[in-house]
Amino acid sequence: MLEKFKRLLAGPLVPPFMGKGPYLWLLSLNFLFWKYLGGLPSPFEAAMLALSLLVFLPLYFATFWLYDRRVVLLIAGMFCLGAAWAPYNFGAGTFIIFGCAACAAFEKSRHGYLMLALVLAAALGFAGATGLPRGFIVSIMAVGVPVGIASIMDGRLRRFNMQLLRKQEEVEHMARIAERERISRDLHDLLGHTLSLIAIKAELAGRLLERDTAATAREIKDIETTARHALAEVRSAVSGYRQTGFVQELAQARAALAAADVQLEADVQSFAMPATAENVLALALREAVTNILRHASATRCQVSVRQEGGQIVCHISDDGRAPVDREALARGNGLRGMRERVAAAGGRLTLNAGSGLSLELYLPMGAVA
Template sequence: MRKIRQLLAGPWVPPAVGKAPYLWLLSLNFFIWKFFYTPPTALEVLLLVLTVLVFVPMYFASYWLRNRKLVPVLLATFALGLAWAPFNFGACTFFIFAAAMCAGIENRRAAYASIAAILIGASLIALVVDLPLSFLMPTLAVGTPVGIASVMDATVRCKQMQLLRKQEEVEHLARITERERISRDMHDLLGHTLSLITLKAELAGRLLERDPGASLREIRDIETNARQALAEVRSAVSGYRQTGLQHELAQARTALAAANVTLDAQVASFAIPATAESVLSLALREAVTNILRHADARRCEINIALENGVLSCRIRDDGERLATAAAIERGNGLRGMQERVVALGGQLRLEVARGLSLELRLPVGAAA
């Protein structure tokens, strides 16, 4: 009983086709025109009711079935027309419905061939039984355009569904890309700043007893850096960055100085495209963060130049704690840096000898 109630509740046709299929059922009125001038017998009334009860479920099922599963419904509908044709010229309605049902055949050539087979079959029946033009003309004149229009409409709906699925896929990929971007940015922004805050907090603790004034200055710097980190996080989530390479260099100098690391920065003066500047800034931030966390370095060299139309950034330290590049390559920071550089057609190279050497090369054309 529950399944019956669910079946009766619908939907009886796919929502994509709208309400029109319910309207097309009014075409069955042609089937009763004969009885306006010829009173039906009790047997005809009974057969008429049974025919409608059999046809209507098949009609709604035809909107859900496809290809081979649709064939029994097509044959049954054609059989109803065949059975009624000698007795009621309104039987042409069933041939028209059968032609429209061919829209469920996804192979369009097969669909049009099925329409032709149905209409030719109806014409042969008309010739064999010697049916009047009132049967043959509606079958051909209405069945042909209705069948073709149904197939074309199904084709359009199919393409629309494919386009919708592609749009959903693009939106899904865009969401994934945005989440990855935010993940990389959060790692780069917070990793660097939290490392700096940790160093300054340790320094403030060491200075607390012997130099309270210096300790207070470090605590104030911690507050300033924390507020700046919050602003940068908000900016990154919004997709905009207001700070550039010079700002990152200043931040790097401050952070490295707090860790007693001398910074030697050589930055050539030339215009840097906005996208390239963003990538270089984040690469510098990640490299400095790695030095603060892992390198135990005393000196860091940064060289940024324009070489034959290619932006080159080299960052090298003299740290001793890192033995292999694999120790860094597994981290999210370098992976995020690599993704940004590759997205702009650049290259990222990492070497470990005495300290860590990182080289980033980015074509200016790709970054513009």
């Protein structure tokens, strides 16, 4: 408890989000001085009053930082100050009313109401036992009950708002993580595919350099065009506005595979496709082609897209080498990103490795952008 008080003295007296209200509430202590409107207190009484205020203020400010059982001692201290001054100063009930307001520090409202009832019952019992004037207990009941209830309700609302704020911060944090993952997936697909294509075309240009300078120039021009296109797509991916059309991606895949002497056989039905599903399929095709160019040593790639009921079914396969470590392939960034995109669109992905690698994607037609 002493360590808590030390930290209180080192920092703000009340939580910043509460504003200046708690300081203004201290103006209620003016009731303690009504008694002295007709004459000044004796030096001893003035000293005791100053000492009481010095004891009360740390108790009061601590109620804004301590919760539940730890605040019981603070309320008891305020009650004791009120009880000690009650026989000599009618305004001493203010200390007890502040104790009623401190019941808002309980996390559970029912505990706050229970504490409020105990404070009021103790005040009633003390007034009866000491023969205090009826006006003393009436003033405490008339002011302490509404102040205590209002404070408990306000504390409950404040805690609810804080929980809501924390949830909003958590949602924002998760959104930032999701955005970083999206950029990571998109950059992996973009750069992996493009760099593989550039490497193949550069190798082809090297072989043609001495035999066909015109063909070499065309390949170098293609490398430049591909690099500029990749740069534009990277910028779009970081901005979050990249949408890839499947037909366009299929044409790029055909060109990339042709440069590696891989024949592409495509069977794509013509039907209206949701934008999200089309983007997922395009990126899946790009990743599959990148894997073929890098690892498969294939001569033929087959792509089919058809509509079956309420689903879009996409099949991508090759006749290259099947990966030896299938689990490592499934854990790779490309396939993991593909699975995440398909799952986010409400679909599923199956992977089969036989004489080559086969991917099958199922996406709902109801996927929306």
